[in-house]
Amino acid sequence: MSIRHEEIQAPPSRTRRIKASTSRHSDGRLAFWLILPAIVILTIIMGYPVVSSIVRSLFGDTLGEAVPFVGLANYIDVLFGNDSGTFWGSAGTTYFFAVVTVSLETLIGLAMALIMNKAFRGRGLLRASVLVPWAIPTAVTAVLWKWSFDPVGIINSLTGAHIVWTGSEWPSKIAIVIADTWKTAPFVALLILAGLQVIPDDVYEAAKIDGANAMQRFRLITLPLVRPALLVAILFRVLDALRMYDLPAIFTHGANDTTTLSILVVQSTLSQLKPGVGGALSTLTFLFIFITAFAFVKVLGVDAVGADEKTKTKEVTT
Amino acid sequence: MLVVLFCLLPFYWMLVSSLKSPGDILDNQLIPTRPTMMNYGAVFSDQNTFALALKNSLFIAGSVTLIALLFGIFASYALARLNFKAKNIVLATFLATSMFPGVAILTPLFQLFADMGWIDTYQAMIIPDISFSLPLGVWILTSFFRAMPWELEAAARVDGCTPLQAFRQVILPLAVPGVFTTAILIFISAWNEFMIANSISQTPASQPVTVAIAQFTGVSQYDQPFGTQMAAGVIVTVPLIIVVLIFQRRIVSGLTAGGVK
Amino acid sequence: MTQKRRWLTSVAALGVAMASLTACGGSAGSGAQADGGRGPITFASGKDLTGSMPKLIDEWNQLHPDQKVTFIELSASPDEQRNSFVQDLQAKSDKYDVMWDDVVWTSEFAAHGWLEPLDPAKVAGSDVLPAAVDSATYNGKVYGAPFMTNAGLLYYRADLVPKPPTTWAELEADCAVAKAHNMDCYAGQFAQYEGLTVNAAEAINSAGGSFLSPDGKTVTVDSPQSRAGLQHLVEMFKNGDINPAGVTYQEQQSADAFLGGKALFLRNWPYVYTNANADDSQIKGKFGMTTLLGQSGSGTSSLGGIDLGVSAFSKHKETAKDWVAWMQSQSSQKTVVSVMNQASVLKSLYTDPELVKASPYLPELQKSLLSATPRPKTPNYNAVSLAIQKNSYEALQGKISVDQAITQMAADLKQAIQ
Numbered sequence: 001m002s003i004r005h006e007e008i009q010a011p012p013s014r015t016r017r018i019k020a021s022t023s024r025h026s027d028g029r030l031a032f033w034l035i036l037p038a039i040v041i042l043t044i045i046m047g048y049p050v051v052s053s054i055v056r057s058l059f060g061d062t063l064g065e066a067v068p069f070v071g072l073a074n075y076i077d078v079l080f081g082n083d084s085g086t087f088w089g090s091a092g093t094t095y096f097f098a099v100v101t102v103s104l105e106t107l108i109g110l111a112m113a114l115i116m117n118k119a120f121r122g123r124g125l126l127r128a129s130v131l132v133p134w135a136i137p138t139a140v141t142a143v144l145w146k147w148s149f150d151p152v153g154i155i156n157s158l159t160g161a162h163i164v165w166t167g168s169e170w171p172s173k174i175a176i177v178i179a180d181t182w183k184t185a186p187f188v189a190l191l192i193l194a195g196l197q198v199i200p201d202d203v204y205e206a207a208k209i210d211g212a213n214a215m216q217r218f219r220l221i222t223l224p225l226v227r228p229a230l231l232v233a234i235l236f237r238v239l240d241a242l243r244m245y246d247l248p249a250i251f252t253h254g255a256n257d258t259t260t261l262s263i264l265v266v267q268s269t270l271s272q273l274k275p276g277v278g279g280a281l282s283t284l285t286f287l288f289i290f291i292t293a294f295a296f297v298k299v300l301g302v303d304a305v306g307a308d309e310k311t312k313t314k315e316v317t318t
Numbered sequence: 319m320l321v322v323l324f325c326l327l328p329f330y331w332m333l334v335s336s337l338k339s340p341g342d343i344l345d346n347q348l349i350p351t352r353p354t355m356m357n358y359g360a361v362f363s364d365q366n367t368f369a370l371a372l373k374n375s376l377f378i379a380g381s382v383t384l385i386a387l388l389f390g391i392f393a394s395y396a397l398a399r400l401n402f403k404a405k406n407i408v409l410a411t412f413l414a415t416s417m418f419p420g421v422a423i424l425t426p427l428f429q430l431f432a433d434m435g436w437i438d439t440y441q442a443m444i445i446p447d448i449s450f451s452l453p454l455g456v457w458i459l460t461s462f463f464r465a466m467p468w469e470l471e472a473a474a475r476v477d478g479c480t481p482l483q484a485f486r487q488v489i490l491p492l493a494v495p496g497v498f499t500t501a502i503l504i505f506i507s508a509w510n511e512f513m514i515a516n517s518i519s520q521t522p523a524s525q526p527v528t529v530a531i532a533q534f535t536g537v538s539q540y541d542q543p544f545g546t547q548m549a550a551g552v553i554v555t556v557p558l559i560i561v562v563l564i565f566q567r568r569i570v571s572g573l574t575a576g577g578v579k
Numbered sequence: 580m581t582q583k584r585r586w587l588t589s590v591a592a593l594g595v596a597m598a599s600l601t602a603c604g605g606s607a608g609s610g611a612q613a614d615g616g617r618g619p620i621t622f623a624s625g626k627d628l629t630g631s632m633p634k635l636i637d638e639w640n641q642l643h644p645d646q647k648v649t650f651i652e653l654s655a656s657p658d659e660q661r662n663s664f665v666q667d668l669q670a671k672s673d674k675y676d677v678m679w680d681d682v683v684w685t686s687e688f689a690a691h692g693w694l695e696p697l698d699p700a701k702v703a704g705s706d707v708l709p710a711a712v713d714s715a716t717y718n719g720k721v722y723g724a725p726f727m728t729n730a731g732l733l734y735y736r737a738d739l740v741p742k743p744p745t746t747w748a749e750l751e752a753d754c755a756v757a758k759a760h761n762m763d764c765y766a767g768q769f770a771q772y773e774g775l776t777v778n779a780a781e782a783i784n785s786a787g788g789s790f791l792s793p794d795g796k797t798v799t800v801d802s803p804q805s806r807a808g809l810q811h812l813v814e815m816f817k818n819g820d821i822n823p824a825g826v827t828y829q830e831q832q833s834a835d836a837f838l839g840g841k842a843l844f845l846r847n848w849p850y851v852y853t854n855a856n857a858d859d860s861q862i863k864g865k866f867g868m869t870t871l872l873g874q875s876g877s878g879t880s881s882l883g884g885i886d887l888g889v890s891a892f893s894k895h896k897e898t899a900k901d902w903v904a905w906m907q908s909q910s911s912q913k914t915v916v917s918v919m920n921q922a923s924v925l926k927s928l929y930t931d932p933e934l935v936k937a938s939p940y941l942p943e944l945q946k947s948l949l950s951a952t953p954r955p956k957t958p959n960y961n962a963v964s965l966a967i968q969k970n971s972y973e974a975l976q977g978k979i980s981v982d983q984a985i986t987q988m989a990a991d992l993k994q995a996i997q
Contacts, residue, residue: 027400034396035408037389038452045449046415048430049423063690063958082994112321128563129322131502132329135558137510137528140551144332147544150832151824154331157346166770167826168976182328187503191458194499198465228461236454239416255771255972265419270662271961273687275425282422289417341859344835425669432670516659517666520651520674535626535655538850540830 050286057279067276074280087264087281091288094260097176097248098241104181106234109188114222116189117196127193134186142250145179149251172256176247184240188233195229196222231300238296242289261285329555336549343545357549361534367522368550371530374519375509375554378440378526382447382508383501389448390455390500395485397456398463409460412453420513428517442518443526447511451504458503462496463489498565506558527554616897619647620676623663625885626655631918635911639902646898648677657681657773668693668890676893677903680723682714682884682953683960686795689722690958695889695896696720701904711924714953715886723886724903725924727915730880730947731781732940734837734845734855737867747785747811747872750844754820757843764820766833767846769812771972774829776954776964777881778846779971781871783808784952785878790967790992795957798996801989807874810981813974826975838862846871848883849922852940868940870947882951884924916941922948959995966991 060070078087116127133141148154149165156163165175199222207217245262248254254263265285269278335343337353345351361368393412397405427446428437436442466489474484490497512528519525525533531550536543624632633650640647651674653660661684667674668691680688688694697703702724703712711725735743739760744750754764768774780790788805791798815821822836830847837845838854840861845851855866871878887903889896905911912923916934922944928934929945955963966988974984 028402031396031400031402031405034392034400038393038412038456039408041389041445042412042415042449042452045427045446046418046423049426050415050418052426053418053422063692082990108324115321124563126322128559129325131506131562132555132559133325135506135509135562136329136332136551136555137512137531139512139528139532140332140547140554141328143542143544143547144328144335144551147335148328148331151822151827152344152346154346164824164827167824182324186325190499190503194458194462194496197495198462228465229458232457232461235413236416236457239413243417243419245419245421253770253772255969262419262421266421267961267965269421269425270665271658271965272959273665273691273961278422282419285422286418290414293413293417344839425666428666429670432667432672437674517662520663532656532659533626533654535628536831537854538628539625539655539657540834540848540850542831 053275053279054283055279056275057277057283059276061274061276070276074276075284078277078280078284086259087284089257090259090261090264093257094242094244094262094288096173097180097244097260098238100177101180101184101241101244102234102237104177105185105188105237106230108181108185109233110192110230112185112189113192113196114218116193130186130189132186133183134190136183138183138246141179141183142246145175145182145247146250149175149179166251166256169256169258172248172252172258176251176258179247179251180241180244184237188237191229191233192226195226198229199225235293235296239289239293242292243285261288332548333552335545336552338545340545357545358553360543360546361550361553367525368527368530368553370522371525371527372554374440374524375526375528376557378443378447378515379505379508381440381444382451383505385444386448386451386455386504386508387497387501390452390459391497393452394456394459394463397460398466399468409457412456415449416453424513424517427514431518437518438520438524439518440524443511443515443524446514447508450511451507454507455500455504458500459493459496462493466492502562502565505561509554509558614895616895617646618895618898619645619649620893620895620899620902621649621651621674622677622679622887622902623651623653623660623675624679625653625657625660627652628655629919631914635906635914639905643898646895646901648902651675653679664688668892671892673890673892673894676890676895676899678888678890679726680886680888682711682882682886683964685715685723685886685888686717686956687958687960688888689717689720693888693891694722695891695893695900696722697724697889697900697903701900702907706925706927707907708924708926708948710882710948710951710953711884711886714882714884714956717956717958723888724907725884726887726903726906727885727919727921728924728948729848729883729922730944730951731777731846731871732849732868732880732943732947733871734847734851735867735869736843736862736865738865739843743867743869744872746876747874750872751815751818751820753843754815754818757820760843762840763822763825763836763842765815765844765846766821766825766828766836766842768829768833769821769825769972769975770827770829771968772829773964773968775972776967777883779809779812779967780881780952780954781846781878782812784881785871785873786811787874790963791955791957791996793956795955795996798989798992800992801985806981806985809971809974809984811874812971813977813981816975817977826972837866849938849940849944850920852938853920868943870943870950877946877950880947880951882948882953884922957996959997962995963992966995 057074058069058071059067060073062068078084112130116123116130146166151162151164151167155165163171165171203221204217207221212220243262244260245266248258248260249263249266252258261281262285265278265281268274268281334348334350336357337350337355338345339352339354339356342350342352397409431437431442471484471488474488475481479487510528511526512532515526515529516532519529527550531547531554534543534546534550535541622636627633636648636650653663660679661681664675664678668688685694699721703715703721707725708728711728712721715721715723715725733743739756740753744753750765757764767778769778783790783800783805786804786808788800788802788808790800816823816825828836833845834847834851834854836842837847837851838860852868854860855862857863871880873879887906889899889903893899907924909925909927912925912928913934915921916923916928917937923929926945929941935941954960957963970984970988970991973979974981979987
């Protein structure tokens with residue numbers, strides 16, 4: 001598999017020649033100007049609020065004009081205080097949702113993408129219909145599913161079940177997973193599809209001539225080549241899933257052990273007006289996600305940054 | 319077929335529900351027994367703010383897509399093609415900005431815009447939306463550009479093209495599927511953005527559809543106007559489907575066609 | 580600007596180099612008031628479902644052409660309304676001069692220094708329901724002009740239960756009728772949200788229990804009375820007198836059950852009357868309304884309602900104060916009852932023959948209002964409410980015992996009011 005992988009990579013020789021001819025210095029300057037607009041906008045919109053929220057997390061939440069500096073007390077309180085059970089419970093819930101939904105979405109999304117990539121009549125319609133769930137505003141889908149999962153709703157009526165979906169732990173979780181998977185699998189599918197489009201047909205032709213069957217072609221060609229797109233899709237889904245808010249908030253208001261970390265953040269920042277604790281919760285959530293993403297990138301070597309970065313740099317220096 | 323069913327059945331239910339009168343809405347009939355357009359009437363009745371909201375959404379999501387795409391292409395070209403030291407850090411930073419819980423940035427952002435007098439303006443929604451879509455956009459485009467056959471560009475430059483010409487005439491056409499995929503993703507996420515819009519847009523003059531839908535009410539404050547919300551959902555989704563139908567050809571044609579040339 | 584804000588700003592500026600953008604602006608109000616605090620103001624209310632708010636405002640505007648009121652209509656959802664207010668108040672903006680505050684926010688807003696204290700002589704006169712005044716009072720000062728009030732009522736099927744029950748025991752006995760007709764006996768709001776706080780508080784208050792001391796500083800929930808109150812609801816779930824789906828019910832679902840003829844009794848707000856009495860209603864002419872029940876006789880409703888608060892950042896506070904008093908006047912309040920279909924805060928209107936004719940439930944509602952208890956009054960209301968919801972919800976599901984629920988509730992409440 002690894003040998004094939006090498007073969008499919010763009011031939012390095014020509015790349016190297018061109019690269020070497022442009023000086024690294026001017027590359028750097030051009031890159032600076034090209035990246036600047038994106039950086040500026042992110043700094044204003046994300047940087048400032050994030051920094052101010054982290055700073056605020058070091059202050060207390062007493063009423064009145066001057067709030068006292070409390071250092072890491074908010075963090076200690078969240079992690080080890082009386083209410084720490086709530087925090088760790090929601091962290092567990094959040095990771096449960098992230099792992100289950102992202103796995104399902106990846107599998108279903110991959111299947112969708114493979115089907116969409118086949119040439120047949122009505123493919124356009126198929127592509128459009130796959131995107132429908134992703135295109136409906138979240139606020140509307142949440143309401144749609146909430147009514148569908150109502151005890152007297154369409155799902156119980158069609159299946160003849162009498163399940164109080166949002167009334168106890170597992171049915172609630174299952175309902176949330178179903179609604180989330182339905183909504184976001186198309187997102188994964190679209191990203192994978194875009195990756196599939198990059199694979200030239202002649203690679204498959206060659207493999208067919210070599211006698212590879214469909215399964216082998218999928219495992220040895222499709223999967224390795226679609227890997228970068230797949231990993232980027234999963235990575236962004238993980239980031240999103242770890243911040244899940246809408247569905248549990250609308251389905252259960254966080255009851256039945258469906259309180260996610262984002263729900264805790266909203267409860268403390270917006271409904272209880274405790275920006276100090278809220279800031280600490282957001283920062284902790286951020287750290288959790290950061291560590292997860294970092295591990296993900298390291299372990300799986302997401303290609304947009306990882307492995308082939310190094311090889312290219314080496315090419316230039318040699 | 320299964321895929322289509324999986325995707326469309328709930329949408330079908332949405333459509334059916336939108337055609338039922340409040341009296342029938344809970345009857346669980348798969349085909350409306352007495353179909354009515356009253357929900358659609360209700361959507362547009364409210365002093366026509368919904369039509370205005372559609373326009374606002376179109377403007378906001380359109381601007382976001384164009385600007386984010388432009389900035390995204392710049393940045394990812396640099397990341398994929400050029401050599402500079404801070405590359406990994408830049409990519410990681412982009413990623414890190416989508417790790418903070420959204421609600422945590424809401425309050426500081428609101429204060430910032432309030433201080434600038436930007437509450438209830440388009441730009442106060444467009445700029446945050448751009449920053450939400452940039453990380454994903456940059457990552458997708460970077461991984462795309464990386465997969466491009468850059469030797470073709472090099473060849474073009476040997477043939478006397480300037481770098482810009484080489485990029486425009488050789489690389490961009492090849493990148494079309496990636497660019498369109500990204501555009502669709504950005505457009506949809508901007509079109510569906512609710513949290514920021516909900517706090518920034520305070521009058522119908524700037525309200526996008528997501529906020530307008532949330533404002534729908536039933537006969538009392540305790541009733542959720544399910545049918546009306548579903549009708550609005552259908553109205554909001556159909557333009558997106560049309561856009562996708564138009565653009566999906568682009569997603570297909572791009573590289574395979576270009577590679578042959 | 581406060582110390583904190585300044586510190587925050589400078590750090591942020593260092594970090595992001597954006598000092599020019601973060602310079603704190605938007606402070607308002609304190610300057611010399613050449614206009615005597617009078618001039619045009621804004622008034623923000625929740626979604627106006629009857630379209631009568633602009634008419635009231637027009638009336639005022641014609642009388643006061645130089646102190647015009649501009650109407651800002653917010654979402655119908657109380658949570659959304661509160662978010663809008665809180666965001667602007669935290670930014671110290673004067674966008675809303677007069678705010679429509681749910682009674683449970685008044686203490687919180689006052690504690691944050693966002694509301695202007697009002698003159699009790701003008702907005703808490705003798706004709707105003709005492710419970711409503713109480714709900715607008717924080718630390719001995721009145722921070723809102725009571726404008727609308729609300730209390731729960733017990734709806735019953737008069738065709739099946741000709742004589743309504745007067746105690747919980749009688750209610751439970753009547754459940755046999757429900758079983759015979761294959762209906763649920765009782766419906767209320769038991770999903771985990773504010774409505775559950777209301778319902779659980781009613782059960783606990785009706786049994787003689789309470790949550791916090793009147794000053795909001797001590798937790799008092801850990802008592803046999805509170806246990807008895809919660810036990811009543813838990814038992815009805817256990818016996819099947821409340822549908823197991825009840826744990827997902829909000830106002831709408833519970834009303835639907837009663838309106839669809841699937842429940843014998845319903846606890847809900849007066850608004851259900853309009854639907855139940857509509858021409859296409861299945862139960863038109865077949866239902867009655869009475870006060871909520873308790874262990875021995877009438878129960879205690881949780882008090883709902885709206886106070887009109889004057890923003891501390893308003894530039895025209897004097898106009899704002901006059902306006903909220905005017906909204907409480909007899910003529911405005913008549914509109915509240917007859918057009919908006921809401922409960923007035925003025926006692927005298929409950930016996931007004933004309934109004935009673937249109938809304939026959941007014942006398943029962945007044946009884947309910949006179950005995951109603953405000954929900955716990957504390958600046959940390961949302962944390963308190965969450966503690967009540969969470970623990971009662973798990974008890975209703977049978978996940979934990981009533982005893983555990985109350986003990987845990989006491990611990991959570993203590994944490995919440997810190």
